[in-house]
Amino acid sequence: MRKIIIILSLLMFFSFFSFSQDIEDISSQKAFELLENPSTYLIDVRSAAEYIFVGHPEMAWNVPFLFWNEEEQKLIQNENFLQDLKARFKKDDVLIFICRSGGRSLKAAKLASENMFNNVFNLKHGFEGDKDAQGYRKVNGWKNSLLPYTYKLKEELVYKK
DSSP, rough: OHHHHHHHHHHHHHHHHHHOOOOOEEHHHHHHTTTTSSTEEEOSSHHHHHHTTTEEEETEEEESEEEEETTTTTEEEETTHHHHHHHOOOSSEEEEOOOOOSHHHHHHHHHHTTTTTTTTEEEETTOOOEEEESSSSSSSSHTTOOOEEEOOTTTTTTOOO
């Protein structure tokens, strides 16, 4: 009985570490290079309003991690986030998550990694990048790296419930 308990404990220990992988942060330039490969996708987890009005990488799929709730005046979790991902992408696709500055995308990437997706990255500085000394987002990020972005919408990339 003692051997069984030890074996089960070891299995639980190793399975915990295999499922709690760290998400690798990558630069905008590295993401752009990876996107040259087939089955590699850039997932913009910002709200639809941010995606449309702030701009987005030309090849970015919009799958919001959070939605703006007008009644509550706050962002709320997209309860269908994982289902939205599973409907659009395969478990072995390379998914690079991006948001404004890297925080939401890291949470989204962790959730995706914990729930089926095997090749997940976080775009470290996001679309707009970090703030400069004056408080403007002009440091790092996709946009400040002069990578291709647009305000135009491609029907196949725009979020639909």
